[in-house]
Amino acid sequence: MRAQAPAKVIRIGSPDLGTAGKPSPGSSALAVAHANRWLEEEFAKDGITVDWKFFRGAGPAVAEALAAKQLDVVFLGDLASAIGRSRGLPTRYLLPTGRGSNSYLATAPGVKITSVAELKGRKVSVLKGTAYQRPFDNLLATAGLTEKDVKLINLDWPSSKAAVVAGEIDATFGGSDLFLLRDKGVTIPISTKGRGPDFTINAGVLATQDFITTQPQWAQRLVNQVVRGAHWASQKAHREAYIKLVVEHSGAPETGVRAEFEGETLASRFSPLIDEALVAGYQGVVNDGLKLGILRQGFDVNAWFEPRFVQQAVRDLKLERFWSPLDAQGKAKGAA
Structure with missing residues (x-):
């Protein structure tokens, strides 16, 4: 009997951050790609389907689906992704899609x-x-x-x-x-x-080790489209269009979106670089998680990151000088 060809589908999981019956990955660089269907367009030419799954149960529900091998790629906030990794979920961190969100x-x-x-x-x-x-x-x-x-x-x-x-x-x-x-x-x-x-939240896109190993080209193409979304959202000229996109596609209140970004530079919010500040931020989450008893055991935070995909995406899109990497104290170190 011939072995069945693997399904040509990318299964993406996210907490449902939409309201009013509008499933959404919230206000993130991924939300730009989702709203514009850039991932669907990128993969349709090869007959690859992008299957979005939005979870009302948020991070814990996404983790269950990951454990059941029902997802390839996930979008998660920092604590939820750290909890999953500390419990042995074989994820790798591909790129941040939003930094410094407030509560x-x-x-x-x-x-x-x-x-x-x-x-x-x-x-x-x-x-x-x-x-x-x-x-x-x-x-x-x-x-x-x-x-x-x-x-x-x-x-x-x-x-x-x-x-x-x-x-x-x-x-x-x-x-x-x-x-x-x-x-x-x-x-x-x-x-x-x-x-x-x-007191702030970082969020990012992670993939299973199996997905990265078996489909590295798919992983690269996906990251390229999310970085494209980060670049679009980071531009001053797109600020109003970005707010409108989030409101329209997530059902989020415009007053809340504006309050969240008031006084903020969107280029710093949506920098996709895996830099020292990002790693330090996630180390802080793990440290706090252990101290608060939310995490039972720690893990090697630095080794969790898989920066090669976002580094290649920045080169592919010729954005080497667009974002500046930050040091562990959050200070700019010069162009990427």
């Missing part, structure tokens, strides 16, 4: 919380195992609190939004999509903006 606390109608200290004893939802858990825990620590000092409820993002609007919980912690709830009486009194790298 927000939304309070139920009529609930007055103006400081982190006032969260003590309150019912607060956080989707555990996602990138938001680390900045939430670090925020609590600024007031001498831990998760044990609040009534922490583990809810997915759609459920937490419904619960805070209904007053079933006092507050929920998550992304800028929470601004969507302000017209329902929800307030957003606290954010992590301006608090430094311990």
Whole structure:
């Protein structure tokens, strides 16, 4: 019997960061490629299908699908990807798609919380195992609190939004999509903006070792298209078009997207370079994860990164001088 030819499909998994029934990888360089169907166009000429899978259960659900060998490539926030790697998922980190994202606390109608200290004893939802858990825990620590000092409820993002609007919980912690709830009486009194790298989130694209080994050319072509998206989103002239794209394709509230990027240079947000600052950021996530008991064991963060694909993409697209690599302190080191 002849062996069956392998399926010509790339299975991409992402937390569902969209709202209003619009599945989306959120506000990232990957979101640009997704909205413009650049990956589909790139691979269609060879009869290769791109199969997007969006998970309401976010990082933990993506990890389950990876463990079941149902995905080849994933888009994940820093903590979720680190948890998966620490548990033995054979992923390699290909490139960042967004750096330094902030988080927000939304309070139920009529609930007055103006400081982190006032969260003590309150019912607060956080989707555990996602990138938001680390900045939430670090925020609590600024007031001498831990998760044990609040009534922490583990809810997915759609459920937490419904619960805070209904007053079933006092507050929920998550992304800028929470601004969507302000017209329902929800307030957003606290954010992590301006608090430094311990309170921000990096996100990136990872692939399984098997995918990289068996389909390195596919991996390179995919990375090229994501870097193309990063380049487009990084340009000052595209700022308004980028905000419009995110709002249109994810259903995210424009006020939230604008608040997230206010005062930010999008070129620094969307630099796809694997530089010292990125590696230091993920090392910080692993260190905090171990300290907070979210990760049971560490791993070699530096060896996890697979920079050759993004380095080749930058050369292929002639973008060597577009982004500057950053040192571990976040200072520019010169052109890539």
